[in-house]
Amino acid sequence: METIRIKDKEQKNAAKEAEKTIQPGATITGSQAVMEALIAEGVATIFGYPGGAIMPIYDALYDYTNRLEHILVRHEQGGIHAAQGFARTSGEVGVAFATSGPGATNLVTGLADAQIDSTPLVCITGQVFAHLLGTDAFQETDVINVTMPVTKWNYQVTDASEIPNTLAKAFYIARSGRPGPVLVDITKNAQIQQFEYPGYQRCHHVRSYRPKPIIRKEYITEAAKLINEAQKPFVIFGQGVILGQAENEFKTFIEKGNLPAAWTIMGESALPSDHPLGVGMLGMHGNYGPNVLTNECDVLIAVGMRFDDRVTGRLDKYAKQAKVIHLDIDPAEVDKNVKTTVPVWGDCKETLPLLTALIEKKDRAAWLQVFAAYAAEEDKECIQPEMHPKGDVMSMAEVMAALNELTNGDAVIVTDVGQHQMVACRYAKFTKSRSNVTSGGLGTMGFGLPAAIGAKYGAPDRTVVAIIGDGGFQMTLQELGTIMQFGAAVKILILNNEFLGMVRQWQQLFHDKRYSFVNITSPDFVMLAKSYGIEGQSIDQRAALKAALKTMLDHDGAYLLEVKVGKENNVFPMVPQGSSVAEIRLK
Amino acid sequence: MKQQYTITVYAEDQIGLLARITIIFSRRKINIDSLNTSSSEIPGIHRFNIVIDETEEVVKKLCKQIEKQVEVLKAYYNLNDEIIWQELALYKVPTSQVTEKMVVERVLREYGARVVSINSDYTVFECTGHREETDRLVKLFEEYGLIEFVRGGRVAIIKSSEGFHKKIKEFEAREPGEEVVENEYLSEQDKVFSM
Ligand SMILES: Cc1ncc(C[n+]2csc(CCOP(=O)(O)OP(=O)(O)O)c2C)c(N)n1
Ligand SMILES: [Mg+2]
Numbered sequence: 001m002e003t004i005r006i007k008d009k010e011q012k013n014a015a016k017e018a019e020k021t022i023q024p025g026a027t028i029t030g031s032q033a034v035m036e037a038l039i040a041e042g043v044a045t046i047f048g049y050p051g052g053a054i055m056p057i058y059d060a061l062y063d064y065t066n067r068l069e070h071i072l073v074r075h076e077q078g079g080i081h082a083a084q085g086f087a088r089t090s091g092e093v094g095v096a097f098a099t100s101g102p103g104a105t106n107l108v109t110g111l112a113d114a115q116i117d118s119t120p121l122v123c124i125t126g127q128v129f130a131h132l133l134g135t136d137a138f139q140e141t142d143v144i145n146v147t148m149p150v151t152k153w154n155y156q157v158t159d160a161s162e163i164p165n166t167l168a169k170a171f172y173i174a175r176s177g178r179p180g181p182v183l184v185d186i187t188k189n190a191q192i193q194q195f196e197y198p199g200y201q202r203c204h205h206v207r208s209y210r211p212k213p214i215i216r217k218e219y220i221t222e223a224a225k226l227i228n229e230a231q232k233p234f235v236i237f238g239q240g241v242i243l244g245q246a247e248n249e250f251k252t253f254i255e256k257g258n259l260p261a262a263w264t265i266m267g268e269s270a271l272p273s274d275h276p277l278g279v280g281m282l283g284m285h286g287n288y289g290p291n292v293l294t295n296e297c298d299v300l301i302a303v304g305m306r307f308d309d310r311v312t313g314r315l316d317k318y319a320k321q322a323k324v325i326h327l328d329i330d331p332a333e334v335d336k337n338v339k340t341t342v343p344v345w346g347d348c349k350e351t352l353p354l355l356t357a358l359i360e361k362k363d364r365a366a367w368l369q370v371f372a373a374y375a376a377e378e379d380k381e382c383i384q385p386e387m388h389p390k391g392d393v394m395s396m397a398e399v400m401a402a403l404n405e406l407t408n409g410d411a412v413i414v415t416d417v418g419q420h421q422m423v424a425c426r427y428a429k430f431t432k433s434r435s436n437v438t439s440g441g442l443g444t445m446g447f448g449l450p451a452a453i454g455a456k457y458g459a460p461d462r463t464v465v466a467i468i469g470d471g472g473f474q475m476t477l478q479e480l481g482t483i484m485q486f487g488a489a490v491k492i493l494i495l496n497n498e499f500l501g502m503v504r505q506w507q508q509l510f511h512d513k514r515y516s517f518v519n520i521t522s523p524d525f526v527m528l529a530k531s532y533g534i535e536g537q538s539i540d541q542r543a544a545l546k547a548a549l550k551t552m553l554d555h556d557g558a559y560l561l562e563v564k565v566g567k568e569n570n571v572f573p574m575v576p577q578g579s580s581v582a583e584i585r586l587k
Numbered sequence: 588m589k590q591q592y593t594i595t596v597y598a599e600d601q602i603g604l605l606a607r608i609t610i611i612f613s614r615r616k617i618n619i620d621s622l623n624t625s626s627s628e629i630p631g632i633h634r635f636n637i638v639i640d641e642t643e644e645v646v647k648k649l650c651k652q653i654e655k656q657v658e659v660l661k662a663y664y665n666l667n668d669e670i671i672w673q674e675l676a677l678y679k680v681p682t683s684q685v686t687e688k689m690v691v692e693r694v695l696r697e698y699g700a701r702v703v704s705i706n707s708d709y710t711v712f713e714c715t716g717h718r719e720e721t722d723r724l725v726k727l728f729e730e731y732g733l734i735e736f737v738r739g740g741r742v743a744i745i746k747s748s749e750g751f752h753k754k755i756k757e758f759e760a761r762e763p764g765e766e767v768v769e770n771e772y773l774s775e776q777d778k779v780f781s782m
Contacts, residue, residue, distance in 0.1 A: 144603060149610055153657045154603075173657055208599050209657045332651035 024199030030160030031060035031191045034124065037167035039067055040200040043095050045086060045457050046070045047079040051099025053139060054126025056191035058097075071457070071486050074478035076103050078450035080110025081476070084119045085454025088437045089412055089462070091245070093120045093174050094454065100127045101139030104146075104185070109444055111150040111181045116441030117266060118243060120179035122170045130158040130187040143185050152180030160193035164200050172203035177211025178330040179243055213331050213345035220351065223325045223342045224358030226299050227257060230323075232367050234297035235259045236282055236290070236311075239266035239440075240304010240328060246349040247271070247433045250303065253356045258364040260371050262290035264305050266440040269430035273409060279371045283311045284575045285422040288382075289374030291573070291581040294319050296370075301325045304348050307337040308441065317580035327351050381586045382572050393566045394542055396420055396495050400427035402545050403465065403493070406553055411463040412437060414455050416448030416472035419501035422571045424467045434459070446475030449492065453479060456488040463491065463553060470496040470522045480532040483558045491552050492536075492560040494525055497567050505570045529560035536560030591620070592646045592664050593672060593743045596635040597627060597751055599658040608635065608659075611652045617641060621674070623740030628750050632660065638741050665745055672743035676721035677703070678712045678728050679735040685710055690731060698724050709734060 022028055022036055034057055038046070046068055050058045061070060073079040076098040083094030098104050104125040114121050128137040144156050153173045157166050166184055174182040227233050241250045247270050254261045254271075260279045261271060271278045280287030282294070291313075294300065300322040305311070312318045315337060323341040326334050327348050334343040344351050386397035400423060403411075409429035414437040415421040421438060430436060437455050439447040452466035473494055483490060504518040529536040536559055539548045545563070552561045575584045598604055605624060612619050620638040627634035639646070643664075650662040682705065685691050694700045694712060698720070704711040714724050725736055 145606060148603070148607055149614065156603075206657060208660045330655070332648070332655045336648060336651075 022197055024197055026197045027194050028197045029056065029060065029191065030157075030163050030186065030193050030195070031056040033160060033163040033195075033197060034167065034186070034191070035060050035064045035068065036197075036200055037164055037171075038095065039064070040202065041167070041171045042092070044069060046095045046097055047073055047082040047086070047454060048097025049073055049076050049079055049099070049103060050097070051103045051126065051139070053100035053128055053188050054097060054103070054124075054191070056188065057124070057126065057186070070097075071453070071482060073450065073453075074481045075476065076106035077109055077446065078453075078476055078479040078482065080107045080121070080123065081113070081444075081447050081450035082454030082457070082479075082482075083121050083123075084110060084114050084117075084447075085414060085437055085451035085456075086458040087114075087119050087121060087454075088451070088458065089434050089455045089464075090458030091434060092458070093122055093171055094458075096121065096123045098123065098125050099139070100125060100143070101141045103139075104143040105141055107183070108147065108150060109442075109446075111147055111183065113439055113442040113444045113447065114181035115150045115152065117439065118179050118239060119181065120174040121181040122167070122174050123181065123183045125183060125185045126191065127156065127185045127187045129189045131189070133158075133187070143183065147183050150181070151183050154183040154185070156185040156187070157190050158187045160190045160195040161198075163190065164198060165203075168201060168203035169206060172206070173209065177209075212329060212347050215344075215346040215351055215354065217354075219342050219344050220354045221358065223301075223344050224355055226323050226325060226342060227259075227301065227355075228358075228360045228362075230297075230299035232293075232297045232370075233257070233259050233299040233301060233364075234290075234293060234322075235261035235301045235303060236264070236294070236305060237261060237267045237270060237303040238264040238305025239270075240348055241267055241270040242433055244304060244329070244347050244349040246304075246347075246352055249349055249352040249356070251275070253352045253359075256356050256361055257359045258362055258368070259301070260364070260368055262287070264308070264311055264440070265425045265436070265438055267305060268425060268428075269435040270433050272431050273429040277368075280375065281426060283308075284313070284577075285426060285571050285573065286311075286575075287375070287426070288378035288573050288584060288586065289371045291575060291584045292374060293371060295321065295580065295582040297322050299323050299325065301327070302338075303327045303352070304329070306330075306333045309337075312337065313575045313579055313581040313583075317582070327355075378573065378586065386569075389566065389569075392542065394540070394545065394563060395569055396423040396497075396565050397427050398542070399493070399495060399545065399549075399563050399565065400424055400467075402549055404429045406546070406549055407463060407465070411435070411465050412455050412459055414438070414448055414452040414464060414466045416466075416468040417443045417445045417502075418469040418472060419497070419505065419569070419571050420467055420469045420495040422502075423495075426571075445469075445472040448472055449476050449490075450479045450482075452490045452492070453482055453488045456490050464489075465491045465493055465553075467493050467495060469501060470494060470498060471500045471520050473525070474520075474522065477528070480529060480534060483534060484532040487557065489557050491555075492529075492558070493549075493552070494560065494562040496522060496525070496562055496564050497569065498522070499567055501569075502571075504568070508568070508570070509574075510576070525560060525562045534558045534560055536562070538562035538564070540564035589640050589642055591638065591640055591667055592643075593667070593670055593741060594635070594637040594639070594646070594650060594653070595663045595665070595743065595745060596637065596653055597629075597660040597662075598633050598635065598656075599660070600626075600631060600633040601658050604633075604656070604658050605635075607656050608637075608653055611649060612637075612639070615645075615649075617645070617649070621741040623742050625742070632751065636741050636743050661751075663745060663748070665743070669747065670743040670745050672717070672741050673715050674718060674721055674738055674741050675713065675715045676724070676736065676738040678714070678724060678733060679709050680712065680728050681732045681734065682707060682710045684731040688731060690727070694724070694727070698727075700724065
């Protein structure tokens, strides 16, 4: 399918006329002020869906289509996940539009996902006229209160004059400190209202808001001392390294100290997969060594991560022997789940170099060897059998291995949620940061396809592969329509095991194989894709795998490849829920 | 060990902030015992007093979550002996009962109560004090046909606090103290970004 974006020519012409930035003092509508704000904030792409209460904003957008690309999604959940994918690959704030009522409530899952995964978003929702607020008007939902627990900040605008400042504040809050989703709800009267435009001033501080805690030098000194005295130091890192754009600072830090480092799924790709000090993934389906050795290290250095229970396993048996250093920008994370010995508050882009300066170069060959020994055991017991399964049925792991070979680790890997997600995160190779886009904290099925669309807009020059299960794909497959209309060249790789695999695995292991509603049927995915004008094929033979993957990657445009994999394969290693990380099972 | 803690929050006066703060408690299934919002010693800044029964560890985490809210400047927590606190209560009692039985004088003298309104049907008393004091009066009035009772939220002053003004002043200093740095924009009300 051709990748040229379909754009309405008339729209383009209309847009040209409104090319100029509006000058202060001009009389404009609230909706125009919204457009001016987006442009001033450097926004170029919006994911959205129109409706009654946001129509004035869409009307203003009509004149701005030269400068603002609007992607019409097929469902607001798709819109917000796309905005998330965009933010994750680009590092910029993702923007989504939705109308009031059902449009706005459809954003909730994405807001919750972005909130827990610290993704910077500004969502703009239309709202009924201010005089109708509280009257149960048509499509009136109290969006501010509904979204309060799932936004970093939200605000309802009822007067056009508030728009420039509110949006400036929204963008600032979304992207600063620990990023997060912000929602601005604008009543229809404010969108229509004319006011004297004061110009747009970007926001740089809000007096009650401290995005970055001050760095306490004494803690840096104490942390360095602990690291220098440690025999078995172990670094674990999360998305904070990526959000803080501190990949280089992080690498320098571990390299100077010769410190083994393991990532959470959110931190993955911050360090190239082949880095000699990268010892693997943490957590429930993470690698063997990093989990076991968390409970054997003497100093645990956590960088930009939040000790999710999927990482810690049973908390009262987590790293009890270790002194814990926690570097985090969010003071509320320190001591939240794991008691720290030394808290290093601050942006790790600033704290890591301070720490690096104070740590000593050490040879830690013996300690690194311990990780290597565990890795070898995992390789023998888990990885090799998965990569080379007996019999004809393919495993997810071998699909990932073949994909790595073809992409050389340069692709952006977007995943949905389930077994395929864990396998993808375990096996995918990365050479660049911001390459692993996954729903880590919320585990949102249906995230994959729309997030991949957004990821492609956020990184247009990169190959984006969406790895999705047969179950999750059916949650947001309507976004194939978005691909059809706007041409995002997303490579969709469905790993079909004919099951809600992850739930089935738990039922097998912990519920006596009582498979309760995990058997899921699927449509003909290839025909489905074709009906949207997207090329594709389905394979179930190993012999066809490499060629099929190559066809997918080489295809000019979006492509869907379904690979039929083993139905009842399990993901191992696994830390069973309620067990300590040291009790990780290899089979 | 669970104890009674009084949380004092300094925050911007903004619609919806109260909900943002209370959901921090309800999400964790923590009951708010008493809640009071008022203006503070600084114009434009609101002050909340929240009373809960919890362990210090939990209270500390709650305060961090509260401070994380964009519009919150600072959250302190204190035990009862670290604060001066009062709660105000009103009691409506049938006038016939209290005058007949000569309780009025006793109530005024022993309990330090005041009469705020009196008519032929009922009398309204006011008592300000600690929880035990206002509770004791409930007990007493129950014997005389207490019609209505209401108690206000706790208001508390932190004994050791020098208020928020000092922090504003300190901001002018070259090397502000830690707490001040955390609120470095406090005194720059005109220059800061607000709506
Ligand atoms: C929205 C949502 N609903 C339910 C779940 C629970 N859940 C987690 S994994 C999973 C199965 C996913 O099945 P599939 O997409 O086929 O992926 P697989 O595990 O088979 O690779 C389910 C139902 C979820 N994470 N998200
Ligand atoms: Mg499946």
